[in-house]
Amino acid sequence: MTAPSTTDLTGIEDGWTQRYGHWILLVIGVVALQVAFGWVEGFPALLDHTFSDPIDDFGRWQQSNRKSHWLFTGLFTPLSTGVGWALDTVESFLLWLPWFILPLAVFLAVARSKSLRLAIVAGLAMVYPGLVGLWEVTIDTLALMTIAVFFSILIGVPLGIWGALRPRAEKVMRPALDAMQTVPAPVYFLPMLMLFGIGRVPATFATVIYALPPVVRLTTLGIREVAGQAVEASEMFGATKRQTMLKVQLPMALPTIMTGVTQTIMMALGIVVLATLLGAGGLGQEIMETLSLRRTGRGIATGLAVVAIAMVLDRIGRAAVVTDRASLPTRRTAFIAVGGLVGLTIVGFATGVTEFPEIWETDIFDPIDNVVVWVRDNLSWLTRGFNDIVVGEFYVPVRDLLTETVAWPVLMFIGGWMGWRIGGRGLAIFTMSMMTAIGLIGMWALSLDTLTQVVAAVLMSVAIAVPLGIWAGRNRRVEAFLGPILDALQTIPSLVYIIPAVIFFTVGVIPGIIASVLYAVVPGIRITALGIREVPEESIEASQVFGATPRQTMFGVRVPLAAPTIMAGINQVIMMVLAMVIISGLVGGGALGFETVSAVKRSDLGKGIEVGFAIVAIAMILDRTTQAIADRLRPPPALH
Amino acid sequence: MAIEQTEDAAPTTASLSAVGVFKVFGPKPDKALQMAAAGEPRDEILRATGNTVAVRDVSFEVTPGETFVVMGLSGSGKSTLVRCIARLTDVTRGRVTINDRDLTAMDDQELREVRRKQMSMVFQHFGLFPHRRVIDNVAYGLEIQGVPREERHKKALEVLDVVGLDGWGDHYPQQLSGGMQQRVGLGRALAVEPEVLFFDEPFSALDPLIRREMQDELLRLQADMHRTIMFITHDFDEAIKLGDRIAIMKDGEFDQIGTALELLANPATDYVREFTEDVSRIKVLTAWHVMRPHAGEAIGPRVGVNQSIDEILVVLLGAEDAVGVEDLSGELVGVVDREAVIGVLDTES
Ligand SMILES: Nc1ncnc2c1ncn2[C@@H]1O[C@H](COP(=O)(O)OP(=O)(O)OP(=O)(O)O)[C@@H](O)[C@H]1O
Numbered sequence: 008m009t010a011p012s013t014t015d016l017t018g019i020e021d022g023w024t025q026r027y028g029h030w031i032l033l034v035i036g037v038v039a040l041q042v043a044f045g046w047v048e049g050f051p052a053l054l055d056h057t058f059s060d061p062i063d064d065f066g067r068w069q070q071s072n073r074k075s076h077w078l079f080t081g082l083f084t085p086l087s088t089g090v091g092w093a094l095d096t097v098e099s100f101l102l103w104l105p106w107f108i109l110p111l112a113v114f115l116a117v118a119r120s121k122s123l124r125l126a127i128v129a130g131l132a133m134v135y136p137g138l139v140g141l142w143e144v145t146i147d148t149l150a151l152m153t154i155a156v157f158f159s160i161l162i163g164v165p166l167g168i169w170g171a172l173r174p175r176a177e178k179v180m181r182p183a184l185d186a187m188q189t190v191p192a193p194v195y196f197l198p199m200l201m202l203f204g205i206g207r208v209p210a211t212f213a214t215v216i217y218a219l220p221p222v223v224r225l226t227t228l229g230i231r232e233v234a235g236q237a238v239e240a241s242e243m244f245g246a247t248k249r250q251t252m253l254k255v256q257l258p259m260a261l262p263t264i265m266t267g268v269t270q271t272i273m274m275a276l277g278i279v280v281l282a283t284l285l286g287a288g289g290l291g292q293e294i295m296e297t298l299s300l301r302r303t304g305r306g307i308a309t310g311l312a313v314v315a316i317a318m319v320l321d322r323i324g325r326a327a328v329v330t331d332r333a334s335l336p337t338r339r340t341a342f343i344a345v346g347g348l349v350g351l352t353i354v355g356f357a358t359g360v361t362e363f364p365e366i367w368e369t370d371i372f373d374p375i376d377n378v379v380v381w382v383r384d385n386l387s388w389l390t391r392g393f394n395d396i397v398v399g400e401f402y403v404p405v406r407d408l409l410t411e412t413v414a415w416p417v418l419m420f421i422g423g424w425m426g427w428r429i430g431g432r433g434l435a436i437f438t439m440s441m442m443t444a445i446g447l448i449g450m451w452a453l454s455l456d457t458l459t460q461v462v463a464a465v466l467m468s469v470a471i472a473v474p475l476g477i478w479a480g481r482n483r484r485v486e487a488f489l490g491p492i493l494d495a496l497q498t499i500p501s502l503v504y505i506i507p508a509v510i511f512f513t514v515g516v517i518p519g520i521i522a523s524v525l526y527a528v529v530p531g532i533r534i535t536a537l538g539i540r541e542v543p544e545e546s547i548e549a550s551q552v553f554g555a556t557p558r559q560t561m562f563g564v565r566v567p568l569a570a571p572t573i574m575a576g577i578n579q580v581i582m583m584v585l586a587m588v589i590i591s592g593l594v595g596g597g598a599l600g601f602e603t604v605s606a607v608k609r610s611d612l613g614k615g616i617e618v619g620f621a622i623v624a625i626a627m628i629l630d631r632t633t634q635a636i637a638d639r640l641r642p643p644p645a646l647h
Numbered sequence: 648m649a650i651e652q653t654e655d656a657a658p659t660t661a662s663l664s665a666v667g668v669f670k671v672f673g674p675k676p677d678k679a680l681q682m683a684a685a686g687e688p689r690d691e692i693l694r695a696t697g698n699t700v701a702v703r704d705v706s707f708e709v710t711p712g713e714t715f716v717v718m719g720l721s722g723s724g725k726s727t728l729v730r731c732i733a734r735l736t737d738v739t740r741g742r743v744t745i746n747d748r749d750l751t752a753m754d755d756q757e758l759r760e761v762r763r764k765q766m767s768m769v770f771q772h773f774g775l776f777p778h779r780r781v782i783d784n785v786a787y788g789l790e791i792q793g794v795p796r797e798e799r800h801k802k803a804l805e806v807l808d809v810v811g812l813d814g815w816g817d818h819y820p821q822q823l824s825g826g827m828q829q830r831v832g833l834g835r836a837l838a839v840e841p842e843v844l845f846f847d848e849p850f851s852a853l854d855p856l857i858r859r860e861m862q863d864e865l866l867r868l869q870a871d872m873h874r875t876i877m878f879i880t881h882d883f884d885e886a887i888k889l890g891d892r893i894a895i896m897k898d899g900e901f902d903q904i905g906t907a908l909e910l911l912a913n914p915a916t917d918y919v920r921e922f923t924e925d926v927s928r929i930k931v932l933t934a935w936h937v938m939r940p941h942a943g944e945a946i947g948p949r950v951g952v953n954q955s956i957d958e959i960l961v962v963l964l965g966a967e968d969a970v971g972v973e974d975l976s977g978e979l980v981g982v983v984d985r986e987a988v989i990g991v992l993d994t995e996s
């Protein structure tokens with residue numbers, strides 16, 4: 008409210024330099040550095056072996072001491088044996104049950120929410136893997152899931168409670184959980200591999216860690232959300248902290264906690280399928296093997312089995328979140344249901360119907376192979392054309408420009424400049440230190456290669472997701488149509504997206520990019536639509552009252568108001584694309600992804616951890632940058 | 648049927664008092680207290696220290712069985728005050744006692760004991776437990792005390808009957824209407840037979856008709872049980888209707904404490920006058936204030952000595968003669984005629 012001062016006037020005169028000063032700085036900096044350092048090749052990898060050698064030494068040490076050192080004999084080996092035993096027990100129990108019990112149990116679990124149709128669909132989905140001869144592999148995967156999710160809940164819920172009770176604990180935990188979610192799943196495999204060797208046990212632990220954040224977060228949130236008056240009412244009756252927690256806070260937070268558990272389950276499924284990299288077997292291994300054998304039909308059949316399982320778990324999760332207690336079945340009904348299942352189990356054994364009947368095998372999918380070959384041959388003009396444009400016109404030139412032409416000090420400068428412009432000094436320093444670290448450990452060129460692929464995938468995803476999202480956000484009918492499809496797609500584990508990509512583009516950079524786009528586009532559309540829809544109706548009407556055209560309203564009001572949310576969607580897209588980097592490595596994407604895969608396969612821990620670090624560093628830079636952009640787009644907070 | 652099963656037992660009711668209670672929110676309470684003691688206004692303190700002085704030097708006493716109403720506009724600190732008295736937050740300075748025991752000095756264990764045995768609260772947004780059936784909501788306090796299931800359900804059923812929710816025990820609270828939900832809240836508070844009851848704007852979230860109904864219900868219950876009640880409201884009419892004494896709160900301070908009539912007759916500040924001006928005397932004056940002795944003439948229907956003029960008015964308009972006034976035991980103590988009521992209405996305008 009101070010009177011306008013004369014500085015405003017000089018401000019106008021300074022405007023030009025103020026407005027363009029940093030651009031000029033950028034250009035001058037880039038040119039000067041390029042002239043000065045243009046001859047430098049690559050980043051001086053001064054610390055190339057500094058970290059990887061000790062890790063490798065440790066790897067060798069643990070291999071020779073696995074049988075003698077107390078750390079293994081006393082801790083990791085028993086832990087490993089215990090978890091292995093639990094896995095075996097669950098697996099043989101599930102296989103021991105007459106086959107129809109599991110689909111029935113699924114049916115009953117979903118029927119809890121009173122939707123008969125969904126329950127029947129879910130029950131049938133549970134039958135599908137058996138029909139195509141994948142029953143045992145599926146049970147394999149389910150057993151791993153069960154144990155991993157069990158541990159996630161066992162660790163996650165208490166952590167979440169702790170976070171809700173102790174704000175300081177939450178302050179420490181939150182960034183840790185954030186970081187955990189930016190780390191692409193397979194990176195967790197490496198340390199697990201080191202501690203537990205190869206197999207299902209390290210896969211279980213990697214899954215537990217990866218899938219932990221949602222339970223923790225939503226437990227904390229759920230408890231925090233419990234109405235203050237309910238907690239105070241409990242306190243007013245002289246309840247102890249413990250009584251209030253057990254009788255009021257936890258039960259009232261239960262629906263939110265169950266949402267977290269469902270998310271955890273879905274994340275666990277995603278990584279369990281990937282765990283094939285650790286020799287965990289199950290559906291993931293099946294997919295990778297059939298794809299490399301070019302048995303596309305069987306690959307699709309297996310992929311569909313994963314999709315079916317995802318759907319089943321998602322449905323059960325949703326049914327578990329039902330908040331309206333009054334509509335839930337009574338304890339007696341639940342008792343009868345369980346009793347019925349036990350009875351049917353006995354009947355199954357009495358009549359000898361226990362093994363899944365061998366109706367079909369995956370052979371019935373073999374004809375698909377021929378179709379696929381035909382399509383591939385006849386559409387090659389399209390796929391090859393696409394391939395040539397993306398690879399020839401974008402990927403190769405950009406990668407070469409970044410890795411060969413432009414000197415690293417220039418890139419470093421650009422990174423710092425962008426960080427400074429977008430998020431201030433803190434982000435600039437963070438970006439530059441991460442870039443330095445990547446360079447020092449010798450991951451410079453590989454990282455730029457990966458970055459190029461990531462940028463290509465992100466650009467394509469955003470180009471698809473944002474317009475579709477805006478459309479869906481404005482048009483209820485589009486939303487109603489897309490919603491369920493997107494819902495379903497979002498539950499599908501990342502590995503499955505590789506199947507169509509490989510079918511049409513075989514191997515190379517492109518299938519990885521395509522799979523990333525397929526995977527990342529869904530949340531992009533979702534969040535964009537949400538942002539558009541969330542714009543307050545009043546703002547829209549205010550704009551219309553002034554006689555704005557629909558177009559003016561769209562780009563003058565809706566899009567700017569939705570911009571922070573859309574940016575959050577783009578952030579999500581980037582994170583999902585990064586999560587696919589390693590999977591892309593499986594199908595010939597090269598760069599960091601391939602290095603990770605080969606490091607895991609060769610148990611080359613030092614290298615693996617370096618590569619993992621580089622991926623995480625890229626993820627953190629991009630995450631912080633996009634979040635800083637989203638923050639800048641947000642209108643200033645209201646005054647108190 | 649009544650809450651107290653043995654009518655002759657010593658009244659289970661307590662006295663409550665507050666002495667110099669301050670509550671300051673924010674980073675530097677000491678500085679803010681100093682400024683408050685120096686008489687600086689609330690805004691000034693907020694600007695200088697970033698602290699909100701929500702309650703400022705409040706003292707009062709509530710005698711056993713009395714209904715003490717705190718009335719003030721939004722943000723005047725009523726909730727904060729009642730939460731200080733119930734020790735849902737700690738006072739920044741001052742003392743609160745219940746039956747002369749210092750509540751502010753108790754440790755957690757003692758406080759829990761007092762809460763279990765002596766006090767209860769009814770909340771503005773009910774604070775019910777949506778995951779428990781109505782009966783288990785009402786039985787909650789007893790459950791906390793470790794009363795066995797059967798016994799506490801028996802008690803809860805009795806209380807449900809008292810608050811007019813007979814037969815609703817197996818529903819979940821969210822299946823009930825707002826008014827019924829607050830009956831659950833009331834029942835939950837009554838089930839532990841507290842000596843002191845706190846109400847923080849319990850009826851504000853209800854629509855006017857239901858609100859009136861709940862007020863009557865509370866009056867009816869209180870006539871039987873004689874609890875010590877501290878009742879918060881922003882509605883002066885509600886304050887007059889329910890309160891034996893009323894405190895007017897403004898900017899964290901009490902402007903005046905007194906009966907409705909005292910406030911009306913001698914408003915201590917302009918602020919109090921503003922409220923009382925809007926209130927029609929016919930709501931405050933009762934039959935007792937305007938009756939004259941019975942001189943043997945014919946009388947029509949009878950009214951209670953505590954009924955307000957506006958209630959009598961309706962009766963009077965429908966009657967041929969003057970109405971009789973009877974006391975609580977039903978004895979005729981006087982009559983009210985049209986002239987007396989018209990006299991009140993005249994001074995009104
Ligand atoms: N936890 C808190 N932290 C900071 N300030 C608070 C807190 N609780 C209340 N206040 C402030 O104290 C003042 C009094 O608030 P209080 O809720 O007691 O008012 P009230 O009279 O109950 O109002 P209402 O009718 O809106 O319920 C307000 O200015 C409020 O902003």
Ligand SMILES: [Mg+2]
Pocket residue numbers: 725726727848
């Ligand atoms: Mg209040």
